[in-house]
Amino acid sequence: MCNRIKVLMAVCVAVVCPAISSAQQPYSTYPYTGQISFDIAKVPFSRFGSYMVFSQTRNEAHAQVSPGVYLRNMHGGAHDVFRLELLVAGSPVLFKIDASPTVLHLQAETGSVDICMPKDDQVRLRGEGVSLRLITESNTLAVPYGNDRWEINNYPHEKYMIWPIAGGLEVNAPWNGTGNDHVLATFVPSENSRRFEGEIDTYESVWTHRPVLGNFDSSVSAVKREYQKWLQRMPEVSSEYGAGAELAAYVNWASVVAPSGFLKRPAMLMSKNWMDRVWSWDHCFNAMALAYKDPELAWGQFELPFDNQEVHGALPDSIQDSSRQFNFTKPPIHGWALSWMIENGGYRDPKHLGMIYEQLSRWTNWFFKYRDSNGDGFPEYNHGNDSGWDNSTALLSGVPVEAPDLDSFLILQMEALSSVAQTLGKDQEARVWKTRSEQLLTRMLDKFWKGDHFVAFRAEDNAAIESDSLLLYLPIILGKQLPAQVREKLVAGLMRQGRFRTSHGFSSEALASKYYTPDGYWRGPIWAPTTMILAEGLDSAGEHQLATNLREDFCKMVQQNGMSENFNAITGEGLRDPAYTWTSSVYLIFAHQLWEERHARNN
Numbered sequence: 335m336c337n338r339i340k341v342l343m344a345v346c347v348a349v350v351c352p353a354i355s356s357a358q359q360p361y362s363t364y365p366y367t368g369q370i371s372f373d374i375a376k377v378p379f380s381r382f383g384s385y386m387v388f389s390q391t392r393n394e395a396h397a398q399v400s401p402g403v404y405l406r407n408m409h410g411g412a413h414d415v416f417r418l419e420l421l422v423a424g425s426p427v428l429f430k431i432d433a434s435p436t437v438l439h440l441q442a443e444t445g446s447v448d449i450c451m452p453k454d455d456q457v458r459l460r461g462e463g464v465s466l467r468l469i470t471e472s473n474t475l476a477v478p479y480g481n482d483r484w485e486i487n488n489y490p491h492e493k494y495m496i497w498p499i500a501g502g503l504e505v506n507a508p509w510n511g512t513g514n515d516h517v518l519a520t521f522v523p524s525e526n527s528r529r530f531e532g533e534i535d536t537y538e539s540v541w542t543h544r545p546v547l548g549n550f551d552s553s554v555s556a557v558k559r560e561y562q563k564w565l566q567r568m569p570e571v572s573s574e575y576g577a578g579a580e581l582a583a584y585v586n587w588a589s590v591v592a593p594s595g596f597l598k599r600p601a602m603l604m605s606k607n608w609m610d611r612v613w614s615w616d617h618c619f620n621a622m623a624l625a626y627k628d629p630e631l632a633w634g635q636f637e638l639p640f641d642n643q644e645v646h647g648a649l650p651d652s653i654q655d656s657s658r659q660f661n662f663t664k665p666p667i668h669g670w671a672l673s674w675m676i677e678n679g680g681y682r683d684p685k686h687l688g689m690i691y692e693q694l695s696r697w698t699n700w701f702f703k704y705r706d707s708n709g710d711g712f713p714e715y716n717h718g719n720d721s722g723w724d725n726s727t728a729l730l731s732g733v734p735v736e737a738p739d740l741d742s743f744l745i746l747q748m749e750a751l752s753s754v755a756q757t758l759g760k761d762q763e764a765r766v767w768k769t770r771s772e773q774l775l776t777r778m779l780d781k782f783w784k785g786d787h788f789v790a791f792r793a794e795d796n797a798a799i800e801s802d803s804l805l806l807y808l809p810i811i812l813g814k815q816l817p818a819q820v821r822e823k824l825v826a827g828l829m830r831q832g833r834f835r836t837s838h839g840f841s842s843e844a845l846a847s848k849y850y851t852p853d854g855y856w857r858g859p860i861w862a863p864t865t866m867i868l869a870e871g872l873d874s875a876g877e878h879q880l881a882t883n884l885r886e887d888f889c890k891m892v893q894q895n896g897m898s899e900n901f902n903a904i905t906g907e908g909l910r911d912p913a914y915t916w917t918s919s920v921y922l923i924f925a926h927q928l929w930e931e932r933h934a935r936n937n
Contacts, residue, residue, distance in 0.1 A: 363929065364576030366565035366583060368558070372433050374403070376896060376912035377581070378606040379438045380588040381557065382564065383454030385409050385492075385655075386536060387588075387606045388418075388438055390431060403431065403440070405457070405468070407536070408591055408603065409492050410656040412610040416468040420447060421520065427464070435584050436557040445528070452553035454592050457534040459521060460550040461501075465530070468496065470517040476507035484519060485541065494534055495541045501530025561587065569626040569926035570933075578893030579925055582918035585897045586620065589915050595655035598641040599634040602915055603654075609899065609911045611654040614639040615664040615722050616916045618671035619863055623919035625679030626926065632679060633686060636671065640693040647700030651719065662719035665740060666701060667867075668694060669747025670811065672754075674870070687754050694754075698747050701740075707793055711777065712736040713744065714793050721805065722863070723842070723856040727849050728801040734793040738782040739808035745775050746811065775815060782809075786823045802844035803856070804834055804864060811867050813874020821875045828868070829880070838891040839865050839884060841903035852902050853909050859900035860891070862920035869924070882931065885924040892921045 373390075380387040391402035405416040419426045420442045429442040438449040445463020452458055459466060470476075475487040483497040484505050496519055497503060506518040521532045531550060535541060548556075564587045571579040590602045601612055602620045617635050624632035639649040642658050651662040672690065675681055701713035714734035718724045721737065729735050752767035782788045788806045790799040809816065810824050827833065834840045839860040843850045851858045865888050872881035891906040892898075897918040898908030 362573050363933075364571050364573045364579060366568055366576075366580060368435050368561050368565055368580070368584075370434065370577075370580045370584060372581065372584070374431060374433045374438070377433075377585060378406075378588065378913060379433045379449070380606050381451040381454065382560070382587050382590045383592040383600065384451055385454075385591050385594075386415075386451065386457060387412075388433075388449065389607065405534070406606075407488070407492060408606060408610050408654075409594070410490075411654060412606070412608055413491060415486075415488055415491075415494070416470060416519075419467040419469065420445075421465040421467055422463075424465075426467075435561050435587070436554055448550065450550065450553050450557060452556055455536050458550055458553045459532040459534070460529070461521060461523060461531075462529045463523070465523065466521045466532075468517075468519040468521075474514065474517050476505060476514050476517045476519075478505075479541075486517065486519070492536050492538055493541070494536050496534050497532065499531040499533060499546055500524065500527070501532070503532065567624075567628040569623070569922055570929050571922070571925035572929045572932065575889050575893060575921075575925040575928070578889060578921055582892075582897060582921045585913050585918040586623070586915055586922075589913070591655070596642055596653050596658045597638065597655045599638060600631065601638055601653075602635055604916065605899075605911045605914050607911050607913055609914060611652045612638050613652045613664060613722075614649040615667050615863070618667055619866065619916040619919045619923075622671060622674055622678070623922045625675045625681075629679050629681070632675065633681065636668075636675065637689070640690070640697075643693055643696065646704060647696035647698075648704070649697055662717055664720065665722050666697060666743045666747050668697065669750035670743060670867075670870075673746070673750045682757065684758065687757055691751070691754050691758060691760075694747065694751055698744060698751065701744060705734075707734050708796075710736075710793075711774075712781070712791075712793075713740055715740060718856070723803070723805050725854070726801070726803045726805050726856045727843060727847070728790045728799060728803040728805045730801070730849075731797070731799050732792050732794065735790050735799065736782075736793050737790040737805065738778055738788040739805055741774055741778040741782070742809040742812050745771050745778070745815070748774070775812070778809075779817070779820065783820060787827055788824075802847035802849070804840055804842045804844075805856075807834070807840075808864065808867055808871070810871035810875060813871055814876065816875070825872070825875065825877055825880070836860075836903045837887060838901060838903060838906045839888050840868060842900075845903070852904065855900070855910075858903055859909055860888075860903050860906075861900045862888070862892075862914075862917040866920045866923065882928070885928055889921060889924050889928065892917060897921065 375390040378387040378389045385408040387406050389404055403418040404414050406414050420429045422444050427442045429440045432439040440447040442464050447461040447466050450458045473489055477485045479485045482503055486494040501524045502522045504520045507514040521530045523530045568583045589606055590600050593599055603610055604616050617638050621632045621636035642650050642653055648663055650658040650660050652659050705713045714736050715721045716734050718726050718729045748767045748771035752764045755764035807828055829835055833844050841858055843857040849857050869881045869884045895906050895908040896912055898912050899910035899914040
């Protein structure tokens, strides 16, 4: 992942789910309800399609006057728009926060404010017994717009129209000749009812007037119906893992933004905290989780980087609506992910396979043509970011690096291309891909396997790199394509006591390594994508019980500690971004696989 922000946040997400009755069996099917609450300091309040999000800042400067609730926006990268205050008699008051998938509730001693997002570009507000003040935190220009409406120009980003539906709107925005010294916009209750209602609309250029459709309660009901339809498309899980599945389903739903700019389709961002974009391997896990019951949205997630594939075949490292970045790229897990999606979600039709075949071919050939500096036939990583393991110790001694995980992914990708080509009637091309895949496997084992473990090589001088990184065990994804003795040694190395395996999963760096760091990014913590790759690899290698145990341990850890970017390997504590979609997606996949396994066993 490209230079992720190194911010440590405690991530024990508060989730309230319906209690499981004693009559329910541990592996009975869990009924999604949508009845959860969560902490917006960790899990943002938003909705499917919206770039707007409400979050609670950890900025201590605001602690004396408010909990620091912000309306933020993801366009062009996450940025603050308004800070929210509740007022009584013109003075800020403290308030408690309760968030559900459909309503954000701010409760002060004398009154409250409810917030709902009925559309992706619209926020509805309702208050009683208090006023609600919006304070701009960045460059803004406030312009009166007819009767009671104000346009807030949040340059260089988007615009907002704010207006009262009931009660009043008071705006303090002194003009200094070139702009506003500050902007304070306050929704105030009417004297008779002590209530107010208001709306915030966001847009790029011109606001189009639209009538108010229904009251606040009807807006909430509409969002609830929409969210229930989303829940119906979630994979089946057991009651044991239902609480985590409720949160995972919300995190994924709320992380989707509408098509805009370089995002050609509805796009599930990695987070609406600060990991506010799509990276070109993270997206695969989101697509896989959706493939069970929402195949078209899943396919859209898979295609997002390919929509931005450059002329030589490379995929961008990351994409957001306003930019795409090609300085790095990501590992080619796409053939493996495609094969998994075909097995679990269909996509055997010419429409889907014809679309992806040429794209995946160009992506595969790019590695051999443009990422093989010494011409030995083994593609290379030019940086840890290219591997997805930003600071892995496998790249400590210099770059470019030839690594066995990269070859393993390409072996599976060429195998997938062979299968797709055969389905499309391209028999000659299918044979070529199959041959290339088999030849790379033979050559990889000959060079990288050292009797009981894999090593990487520095391409410049062909020097072997000994590392205690878990990255060197990812070739287990090849499963039974590996010789039996190689599989056995890999599994033994993974499971050796005191090395990688903990009660929560596999640490990304060996626990005894001098580089191991509990919050060391790819030098210690547990990550969802590598956990899934290893679980699938163990299954493919015939180690089904080890794979099942790994899935169970991961689900227990995540259900306890939230949908964090990664986790302390020893304690299971959530680390970094606390609402990360590849974690929620892998949780849903694992919980569903465990449900399938128990369901099949009981029937």
